[in-house]
Amino acid sequence: MILSPLTLFQIVGVVLFFMGVTCMIYKRTFIGMLIGVEIMLNGAGMNLVAASQLTTADSATGQIGALLIMGLAAAEATLILAIVLVVYRRFKTIESEKVATLRG
Template sequence: MQLLNLYNCLSTYLVIGALLFSFGVYGMLARRTVIGMLISSEFILAAASTKFMAFNRFLAPDPAVGQIFTLFIMAIAAAEAAIAISIMIAVYRNFKTIDTDELVDLQG
């Protein structure tokens, strides 16, 4: 059962990170609301942290560095989510919608 030894391999975690990143890119392009795009951007950041953690576990000489990077990514993601939500609330007050197709002032 080679399947049960997957958690000891670097490539497993790299594939997980790649799949999360592609989910994020797909959602970023396909979603029509701003909140859906924010959720997709969280996936992109999570993919980056997963890859940092994988390289940290298997390759890095000092295994504290990758964990610190992931902690900083978490802090940036929290700040980004807070700012994005407040921008969304401000946009909603002006436009009464957060649908990206309707957030236009000009024709075209």
């Protein structure tokens, strides 16, 4: 069974996506969760570029989509890091379980 290059790229992208989901589920710190989201977005961007390059679709469309995904990932990373700084200053930890307390 010989797989096409598009199928191989799609498989790698799906594996990256599920690695990111697994990282989001099992990591206890906010930084680990951020890394999981970044891996998920990289898998989605890779699938988009591979589909546009290896099909009859316009390749510029896939590249523009990948740039938008990268911009979204950068904006998301800066927002999450700002939130992590505020949480660390307030709770003195970045573990998500210890931050999930309500004010009394």
